Each structure stands twice: as structure tokens, then as C-alpha cells.
Amino acid sequence: MIPAMRDGRQADTDRRRQRVTTALKEAVANGSPISVSRIARQARVDRTFLYRHRDLLDLVHAAEAEPSGHDPLGSPVSRSSLQADLVRAQDRNSRLNTRIQQLEKRLSEALGERAWRESGLGAPTDIEELQRKITRLEQWNIELTASLEETKADLVAARDTNRDLTRALNQRN
Numbered sequence: 488m489i490p491a492m493r494d495g496r497q498a499d500t501d502r503r504r505q506r507v508t509t510a511l512k513e514a515v516a517n518g519s520p521i522s523v524s525r526i527a528r529q530a531r532v533d534r535t536f537l538y539r540h541r542d543l544l545d546l547v548h549a550a551e552a553e554p555s556g557h558d559p560l561g562s563p564v565s566r567s568s569l570q571a572d573l574v575r576a577q578d579r580n581s582r583l584n585t586r587i588q589q590l591e592k593r594l595s596e597a598l599g600e601r602a603w604r605e606s607g608l609g610a611p612t613d614i615e616e617l618q619r620k621i622t623r624l625e626q627w628n629i630e631l632t633a634s635l636e637e638t639k640a641d642l643v644a645a646r647d648t649n650r651d652l653t654r655a656l657n658q659r660n
Contacts, residue, residue, distance in 0.1 A: 506530040
């Protein structure tokens with residue numbers, strides 16, 4: 488690069504740096520909110536200029552973190568207390584979101600159970616009556632099985648008797 492061009496570019500960078508420091512000092516003196524975008528706008532530079540010059544960016548962030556000495560309302564609110572309030576609000580928001588999800592799940596289950604029962608596909612509400620009916624049917628099943636076994640025994644005896652009588656008739660002839 489040509490030395491004259493380099494010197495001109497360096498002079499331009501120095502002027503921009505001076506505008507940034509001046510804008511930062513004015514913002515601190517006025518007590519106006521400080522941010523990278525606001526300082527860049529006041530100094531008429533691009534934000535990327537601040538990000539390329541790390542020392543200026545650090546100055547902006549340091550001034551941004553400092554509580555404003557100029558408070559028109561005279562409130563004792565500092566930046567750190569506001570940040571602590573923000574963290575607490577975010578924690579509460581997270582807890583509330585978790586609670587909302589739990590309640591939505593319970594509501595969904597309750598509505599699903601109700602729809603299941605109303606559709607006739609769900610289990611009836613009178614479980615005790617069903618248990619009594621099952622017991623009666625099981626007892627009846629036992630009685631029918633015993634009766635079937637007795638009838639089978641009678642059938643076997645009748646067949647044996649029929650076979651013996653058929654043999655006796657056949658031997659006489």
C-alpha cells in the first residue's frame with residue numbers, strides 16, 4: 488500500500504475513534520442509555536467498526552455495565568439489581584411454563600378419559616357389579632362343567648350297555 492494512502496486511512500480511523508470516545512463521554516455525561524448500536528449511531532460509524540476495535544468495544548461495554556450517575560427520577564435502581572430482577576423473572580417464567588405444561592397434560596388426560604367413557608369404549612364405572620357378575624358366571628361355568636362330566640359318564644355307560652345288549656342279541660341268532 489502506498490504510504491500516503493496508509494496515512495490517510497490511519498487518519499480516518501483516528502477520527503472515527505475520536506468520534507466514538509466523544510459519543511461515549513457525552514452519553515455517560517447525559518445519563519442516556521448506552522449500547523453498541525446507540526454509540527455507533529451517535530459517532531456516525533458502523534457497528535462493525537466497534538467490533539473491529541476491541542478496545543473501543545470494551546469501553547462501551549464497561550460504560551454500559553456502570554450504573555448511570557444521572558438519574559432524573561432519583562431512584563436507587565442499579566443495572567445489577569435490574570439484571571437480578573430479570574433473572575428472577577426468567578426463573579419464575581420457566582417455573583410457570585413447567586406448571587402450565589403439567590396442567591395441560593392433566594387436562595388432556597381428563598378430557599381423553601371422559602371422551603373414552605362417553606364413547607362406550609371405556610370401562611364401565613360400576614366395577615363392583617361386573618365383579619359380582621364374573622363370580623356368578625364362573626360358578627355357573629363350574630356347575631355346567633360338572634354336569635357335562637356327569638352326562639358324559641352317563642353316555643359312556645349307556646353305550647356300554649347298548650353294546651352288551653347288541654352282542655347278546657347277535658349271539659342268540
